Amino acid sequence: MKHLSLDQVHVVAVSPPRMSRREKMLRWADLVRHHRGDTLVLFHQLEYMDQYQLARVNIHGVRYDSAFTLATKDPVFNEQGLSSSANIVEIMSFFELSKVDMHEFGCDCGGAISPDNMANRIEHSAR
Secondary structure (H helix, E strand, O other): OOOOOHHHOOOOOOOOOOOOHHHHHHHHHHHHHOOOOOOEOOEOOHHHOOHHHHHHOOOOOOOOOOHHHHHHOOHHHHHHOOOOOOOHHHHHHHHOOOHHHHHHHHEOOOOOEOHHHHHHHHHHHOO
């Protein structure tokens, strides 16, 4: 058996192919749709917050999951660059979301939301 020296070994780092925005959004919708809980946490007036305020919203310290926390827990999204401790600003950047989208996904003006209804909202924005 021939042994190779470190000079002879070429290590190629293979990163996963980058997902498009649409692929990310559809995967996110699927994660949300298959969430086991009855409802997801919604937040108050995200669309009116500036970047600093959005970054300080504690999405990880809430008792129940939100669409945002589900995304940060996904190993595929983590591999794509979304940190498991990402804040809302980082999530907005990862999914290319606007403040209008934030209102659509996170606003509590409609009360509680089922995972299926939230998934429908996310899929609608993937178009």
